[in-house]
Structures are given as structure tokens and as C-alpha cells.
Amino acid sequence: MIETVSNALKVAVDFVLPVVCVHCETEGALLCAECLDDAPALPRNACVKCGERTREFLRLCGDCVALPPPLDRLVSRHRYGGAVRSAVHALKYRGITAIAPLMAREMSRNVFFRRAKIDCVVPVPVHDDRLRERGYNQAALLAREIADGLGLRYVEDGLIKVRATESQVELSRQERTMSLRNAFEAKYGFRDAHVLLVDDVCTTGSTLMNCAATLKRAGARRVSAVVFAKEMLVDEGEEQRL
Numbered sequence: 001m002i003e004t005v006s007n008a009l010k011v012a013v014d015f016v017l018p019v020v021c022v023h024c025e026t027e028g029a030l031l032c033a034e035c036l037d038d039a040p041a042l043p044r045n046a047c048v049k050c051g052e053r054t055r056e057f058l059r060l061c062g063d064c065v066a067l068p069p070p071l072d073r074l075v076s077r078h079r080y081g082g083a084v085r086s087a088v089h090a091l092k093y094r095g096i097t098a099i100a101p102l103m104a105r106e107m108s109r110n111v112f113f114r115r116a117k118i119d120c121v122v123p124v125p126v127h128d129d130r131l132r133e134r135g136y137n138q139a140a141l142l143a144r145e146i147a148d149g150l151g152l153r154y155v156e157d158g159l160i161k162v163r164a165t166e167s168q169v170e171l172s173r174q175e176r177t178m179s180l181r182n183a184f185e186a187k188y189g190f191r192d193a194h195v196l197l198v199d200d201v202c203t204t205g206s207t208l209m210n211c212a213a214t215l216k217r218a219g220a221r222r223v224s225a226v227v228f229a230k231e232m233l234v235d236e237g238e239e240q241r242l
Helices: 002-016 033-037 062-066 082-092 097-108 128-134 138-150 173-180 206-217
Strands: 073-079 120-123 159-161 184-186 194-202 222-230
Touching: 033 082, 073 097, 082 097, 082 138, 082 194, 082 222, 097 138, 097 222, 120 138, 138 194, 159 206, 173 206, 184 206, 194 206, 206 222
Parallel strands: 073 222, 120 194, 194 222
Antiparallel strands: 159 184
16 A cells, blocks of 8 residues: 555656656656767777676687686676766665666667577576665666567566675676676576666676576576676777777
8 A cells, every 4th residue: 555655646746847858857758869879889899798898809808718607698778977876876876766667778779689588587686685775786687578578478587686796896707797696596597598688877797607507507608798887997008009
């Protein structure tokens, strides 16, 4: 009953208040076309597995060649920053869940989905403690929209997070990897399946790699991932020396 009243109040507020861009606050859309057009661009030379910059014309970075990761493909729609960061924060921290369909449509706009034979869509899970605190899993909201839009099977609880971990924001890549070790479990068998993982943003890739490894242990033949944004770990100056 309380939840029903809360949802009714939210609908009423959304009806009364104008829809404004989460970045520039102009009326019309939760994320306006102008802000998206001005968002930081992804590099042309990006590793297809981890999303980091490579030497020009190379599909894989040196790290992924030396030690192939469990994730077979990473698809990102935008580079993290500007309006894209505002959209991610609006969904994850401000409770503006109505922006999820817009973000999901953006994430689905990639030629990869026209040729990839995906069997099911699985969101990156959050621990029950975080779910109770936030009230929803932003990756699950995006994943359901993507699955519905592409006509794919959606497996919401395909992965579960069995161990609460500390905030990943201030941790290095190695610290994140160690923190997330054995934090995920597959609830089902994914024998010979091509699984599409969904998350809002990829920073170091540790979460996606740990989830992919878990799915591979559960029998998945291939694991791809799609995110709304990829945060580049190499700055512009370093890019010139690659």
C-alpha cells in the first residue's frame, strides 16, 4: 500500500513538473540532443575487449593480447564525461529512473547488435544491501529495456552478488579486482550461450570482467557487455605516446 501511494505521488510530481535535461536543465527531454552531441567522443582506436585505447588500427590492446580477458566484447555508446556523466548520476544517485529507456535506446544503437547472435541479456547485479538502500538496480532497468527493444530473453537474476563490497570509486584497478573476487555467482547454467551483460558505466572493467568470468564458469560460450559510458583510463597526453 505504501509503495502504491509512493508511486502515485511520483507520477503526480512528474506530471506537474516540466521535463528538463539532467545536464543543461533546458525543458523538453531528460537528456537533450544538444548535450549528447557535445558529449566527449570515444576514441577511434579502442580495444574491442576492454575499451581502452590501442595503437591506431589495432583491435586489441597489449594487455588483452598478453592475457585474454573473460569478456569477449565491450560495446560502449559514449565516453564518460559531461552530459553522459550527468545522465549516469541521474539514474544511479538521483533516482531519475525515467531516463533509463532513453539511455537503453542509445546503448542499443550499435551495428554489433545486428550481427551478434545473443541468447540472453543479464544485468550486472548489486548486493541486497545496496538494493534495499537504493530501491532498484540501475543496470537491471537498462537491461530490461535493451532486451525488450532487441527482442531478446531477459534473465534478471542470472547473476547475483553474494558478497557486499566497498565502494569502487577510489580503488585502483588491482584493488577493484581483488575486492570483487568471488563476489558474484551464476544462478543458472548458461551452457553454450552468448550472454549480453549490461551496466551503466565501465571504469576499469573489473566488475564486468568478474561477472564474465562467473558466466564462463557457468557454461557461457561467449560473454559480451554493453554500457552507456566508458571512462578512459589513459588521458589525452598519454594517448599520443601509445
